Amino acid sequence: MGWSVLIGALAHRLPPQVLESDSWLTGPRPWPESQQSYERLGIQRWKSLLPDAGDSLPGGVRKNSLMRRDPTALQRLVQETRRAELVHLALWPFWLVTALWLPPAGVLINLVFATLFNVPCLWLQRYNRLRLQPLLLALGRTPASGR
Numbered sequence: 001m002g003w004s005v006l007i008g009a010l011a012h013r014l015p016p017q018v019l020e021s022d023s024w025l026t027g028p029r030p031w032p033e034s035q036q037s038y039e040r041l042g043i044q045r046w047k048s049l050l051p052d053a054g055d056s057l058p059g060g061v062r063k064n065s066l067m068r069r070d071p072t073a074l075q076r077l078v079q080e081t082r083r084a085e086l087v088h089l090a091l092w093p094f095w096l097v098t099a100l101w102l103p104p105a106g107v108l109i110n111l112v113f114a115t116l117f118n119v120p121c122l123w124l125q126r127y128n129r130l131r132l133q134p135l136l137l138a139l140g141r142t143p144a145s146g147r
Contacts (some may be wrong), residue, residue: 019079
């Protein structure tokens with residue numbers, strides 16, 4: 001929990017220009033990635049069950065508040081998906097720290113928990129970006145993705 005707050009606070013301080021385009025962390029994967037690949041994972045059924053902590057810190061924003069046809073809001077939403085992806089990429093490896101004080105079974109439980117908590121959130125951010133970028137193009141905005 002403490003790691004989540006710390007990582008979230010650090011990500012909250014990232015300047016918008018850092019989130020304007022994909023980095024090597026948020027960019028295209030070496031395997032084919034599409035909306036349909038995430039839909040085969042059942043994302044439509046479970047995405048509403050995931051929490052949105054975007055407004056947990058002062059000045060933060062919930063991603064669903066940006067779902068409008070306004071190109072500026074949609075561009076901000078794409079940036080927020082990158083921020084959330086970076087947060088979950090940074091959080092996942094902290095299960096390793098528990099190896100300092102837990103027996104192997106406890107470390108394994110933490111690995112499973114960290115994976116079950118972070119991987120669906122990562123998938124959702126990537127899926128949302130794949131859906132938003134064509135919409136931004138249709139509205140006359142370049143999504144700055146590297147895709």
